[in-house]
Amino acid sequence: MAEAAKMQVSDEVAIQITSMNKWYGQFHVLRDINMTVMKGERIVICGPSGSGKSTLIRCINRLEEHQQGQIVVDGTELTNDLKNIDKVRSEVGMVFQHFNLFPHLTILENLTLAPIWVRKVPKKEAEETAMYFLGKVKIPEQAHKYPGQLSGGQQQRVAIARSLCMKPRIMLFDEPTSALDPEMIKEVLDTMIELAQEGMTMLCVTHEMGFAQAVANRVIFMDQGQIVEQNEPKEFFNNPKSERTKLFLSQILGH
Amino acid sequence: MSETHAQTVTFVRDTMLPPVAPPVGERGAVKWLRENLFSTPLNIALTVLGVVAIWWLVSSSLPWWLNSVWNASSLGECRQIVAANAGEGATGACWAMIRERWHQFLFGFYPPSQWWRPILAFGLLFGALAPVLFAGQKRSLTVLLGAVLVFLLITLYLAGAPGVPFALAIALVLGMLALAQMQPGRLLWFTLIYPALCFWLLWGGSVWSPIVAMAGFGVLYAVFRLASPMIGLAPAAGVGIVVAVLWWLYAEGPVVSVVQGVLPFALQSINSDQFGGFLLAIVIGVTGIAFSLPIGILLALGRQSDMLIVKTLSVGFIEFIRGVPLITLLFTASLLLQYFLPPGTNFDIILRVIILVTFFAAAYLAEVIRGGLAALPRGQYEAADALGLDYWRAQRLIILPQALKVSIPAIVSTFIGLFKDTTLVAFVGLMDPLKGVTQIVRADINWKGIYWEPYIFVGVIFFVICFGMSRYSMYLERKLKTDHR
Numbered sequence: 001m002a003e004a005a006k007m008q009v010s011d012e013v014a015i016q017i018t019s020m021n022k023w024y025g026q027f028h029v030l031r032d033i034n035m036t037v038m039k040g041e042r043i044v045i046c047g048p049s050g051s052g053k054s055t056l057i058r059c060i061n062r063l064e065e066h067q068q069g070q071i072v073v074d075g076t077e078l079t080n081d082l083k084n085i086d087k088v089r090s091e092v093g094m095v096f097q098h099f100n101l102f103p104h105l106t107i108l109e110n111l112t113l114a115p116i117w118v119r120k121v122p123k124k125e126a127e128e129t130a131m132y133f134l135g136k137v138k139i140p141e142q143a144h145k146y147p148g149q150l151s152g153g154q155q156q157r158v159a160i161a162r163s164l165c166m167k168p169r170i171m172l173f174d175e176p177t178s179a180l181d182p183e184m185i186k187e188v189l190d191t192m193i194e195l196a197q198e199g200m201t202m203l204c205v206t207h208e209m210g211f212a213q214a215v216a217n218r219v220i221f222m223d224q225g226q227i228v229e230q231n232e233p234k235e236f237f238n239n240p241k242s243e244r245t246k247l248f249l250s251q252i253l254g255h
Numbered sequence: 256m257s258e259t260h261a262q263t264v265t266f267v268r269d270t271m272l273p274p275v276a277p278p279v280g281e282r283g284a285v286k287w288l289r290e291n292l293f294s295t296p297l298n299i300a301l302t303v304l305g306v307v308a309i310w311w312l313v314s315s316s317l318p319w320w321l322n323s324v325w326n327a328s329s330l331g332e333c334r335q336i337v338a339a340n341a342g343e344g345a346t347g348a349c350w351a352m353i354r355e356r357w358h359q360f361l362f363g364f365y366p367p368s369q370w371w372r373p374i375l376a377f378g379l380l381f382g383a384l385a386p387v388l389f390a391g392q393k394r395s396l397t398v399l400l401g402a403v404l405v406f407l408l409i410t411l412y413l414a415g416a417p418g419v420p421f422a423l424a425i426a427l428v429l430g431m432l433a434l435a436q437m438q439p440g441r442l443l444w445f446t447l448i449y450p451a452l453c454f455w456l457l458w459g460g461s462v463w464s465p466i467v468a469m470a471g472f473g474v475l476y477a478v479f480r481l482a483s484p485m486i487g488l489a490p491a492a493g494v495g496i497v498v499a500v501l502w503w504l505y506a507e508g509p510v511v512s513v514v515q516g517v518l519p520f521a522l523q524s525i526n527s528d529q530f531g532g533f534l535l536a537i538v539i540g541v542t543g544i545a546f547s548l549p550i551g552i553l554l555a556l557g558r559q560s561d562m563l564i565v566k567t568l569s570v571g572f573i574e575f576i577r578g579v580p581l582i583t584l585l586f587t588a589s590l591l592l593q594y595f596l597p598p599g600t601n602f603d604i605i606l607r608v609i610i611l612v613t614f615f616a617a618a619y620l621a622e623v624i625r626g627g628l629a630a631l632p633r634g635q636y637e638a639a640d641a642l643g644l645d646y647w648r649a650q651r652l653i654i655l656p657q658a659l660k661v662s663i664p665a666i667v668s669t670f671i672g673l674f675k676d677t678t679l680v681a682f683v684g685l686m687d688p689l690k691g692v693t694q695i696v697r698a699d700i701n702w703k704g705i706y707w708e709p710y711i712f713v714g715v716i717f718f719v720i721c722f723g724m725s726r727y728s729m730y731l732e733r734k735l736k737t738d739h740r
Contacts, residue, residue: 063637082645090643100638104656104737113652114642146737166642 012039020069044212047222093163101147133161153184173204322347329701363531371416383449386442459522475499531686540674551620576618589683627658667728
């Protein structure tokens with residue numbers, strides 16, 4: 001992976017999380033999270049399983065509800081107000097571990113559905129946009145197939161294109177490569193790197209440390225629902241401060 | 256390595272083997288017989304027993320079928336003809352009864368001069384179903400509408416339909432055929448107005464009653480559109496429903512009589528007690544099917560709702576209706592409902608039965624659809640949410656198409672069950688084809704003692720209709736299969 005040019009980060013705040021707490025019943029999943037993401041920043045979140053990293057990014061588009069604290073996305077605070085939630089969701093794209101394409105629709109219909117029904121874009125224009133983004137993820141020839149006919153890597157690239165069709169300001173990636181075969185991981189990561197180089201604000205939960213080193217401005221390490229350490233990738237990998245981080249890094253980089 | 260040569264001799268194939276047919280015992284009929292009929296001693300015994308049973312059934316019933324009599328005026332005459340042809344003691348079917356009484360099996364006591372009305376309604380039913388069953392498929396639409404045209408031409412002529420409605424009906428179907436070629440989507444408008452048209456054709460009376468009743472939905476929609484920007488969607492829908500109900504209760508009667516006074520246009524009124532046979536079964540069955548599906552979907556969604564009241568009401572409704580036998584509900588329809596309704600309201604018995612049959616099927620459908628909803632991975636809901644789709648759009652575009660697709664076999668089973676259950680209306684005094692009409696036929700001194708023939712006739716028609724539904728559901732499943740699993 002080529003060392004991507006670390007794009008300049010603007011001083012505009014994209015996401016502001018202040019003393020946020022979340023519980024599942026009695027279980028305290030996220031504990032006092034404070035985090036600021038600038039526009040154009042690319043953040044990789046890692047940590048052992050059950051550390052709350054997926055839950056954290058799912059709070060940002062309110063797939064999960066938080067019970068305390070404040071989350072402000074692009075100037076809109078997430079509360080129980082459905083209008084705000086829909087507004088944030090249409091501005092924030094999300095890519096899932098299991099792709100979650102709609103199996104009853106063709107690839108093109110998957111891509112145009114939200115622009116047509118949420119953004120009220122005319123069908124023809126939505127299809128042009130969809131074909132443009134399918135071209136970007138390098139599978140325009142699959143437009144009229146169904147998701148079940150594509151390989152995992154292709155499906156994940158379609159899922160990325162589907163989010164991009166909504167012209168989001170922020171992209172969230174929830175372990176986008178962990179359900180893929182090794183030879184398909186690269187094609188998805190290449191797409192993500194390309195996206196990063198275009199200056200998209202990205203939050204990515206992943207264990208692809210090569211990806212983190214190549215494009216991230218910041219790596220956040222979480223454990224037991226807390227942010228344990230965050231730093232620039234070079235410092236984070238070469239010179240981890242906390243014992244917990246050192247242990248984690250030795251486990252995932254050790255083999 | 257070189258020491259182990261004796262065990263690992265190198266080998267190179269220099270001629271490739273051509274494929275050879277399998278041995279005789281492994282192919283064709285011999286293999287099939289061996290595998291399916293004579294594989295074990297037990298299977299051999301069962302095969303022999305099966306053949307004996309079939310032989311016994313066929314040999315004992317075949318003469319009955321072969322000695323069928325089609326021309327006779329009474330059961331006694333039938334028996335004489337059978338005895339004359341096949342000798343004393345021979346048995347024979349007496350289809351002459353069907354030949355003489357077929358119309359009661361189809362129409363009940365509907366006046367013969369008006370038979371063209373249910374026939375036309377039946378033909379147009381397929382015109383209304385076509386755009387739903389074969390959305391946008393020009394070829395299937397054309398074939399189905401063409402069949403409707405031919406059916407109406409022949410049957411309306413045979414039924415002696417008056418000239419003007421005959422011509423109008425043919426023009427309507429021709430118009431739909433033309434529309435199917437150009438804008439098949441527009442055909443759905445006919446589907447929307449069909450219920451009112453069908454009601455008017457079957458029950459007759461002033462043409463304005465169904466039109467004014469349909470206008471109630473227009474009132475509902477108008478109120479909803481006007482009020483929703485001011486008070487929000489759900490309250491606006493509530494106000495709309497209240498206004499529409501007021502319209503139906505208080506405004507409908509006066510408006511109909513005024514318009515009827517200005518523009519008198521009516522068909523002969525037919526009372527519900529003259530309905531019978533398959534006319535009754537199909538009216539109840541089709542209406543029940545058409546209305547139970549949307550109600551069932553709403554109940555299934557309601558049962559999954561986060562809103563406590565909606566959820567409690569849905570669960571209560573479903574569990575109550577499912578916990579009570581259909582016959583109890585039918586008795587409720589015929590007797591008890593009268594006590595709860597305001598005095599003086601005369602609620603048609605067929606309508607009451609339709610409402611309860613619909614509720615009954617809807618409760619079952621709700622559970623079937625809930626199963627379909629539960630089969631969807633959570634990721635589908637999350638992906639729809641993450642794209643910013645609101646609840647109703649997510650349900651309509653993402654969730655329901657998939658949930659309904661996996662539930663198709665169970666939904667169609669429920670529909671078939673509903674259609675066959677329409678024969679239970681015999682218990683509240685309606686003339687269903689199986690019990691009601693058969694009893695009437697047997698009450699005639701000429702046909703007293705006839706037993707198998709009416710049941711076979713009615714059974715065959717039920718089978719054809721139910722088998723048709725079942726085949727359509729299989730076609731639909733194949734058509735919608737996109738997941739390539």
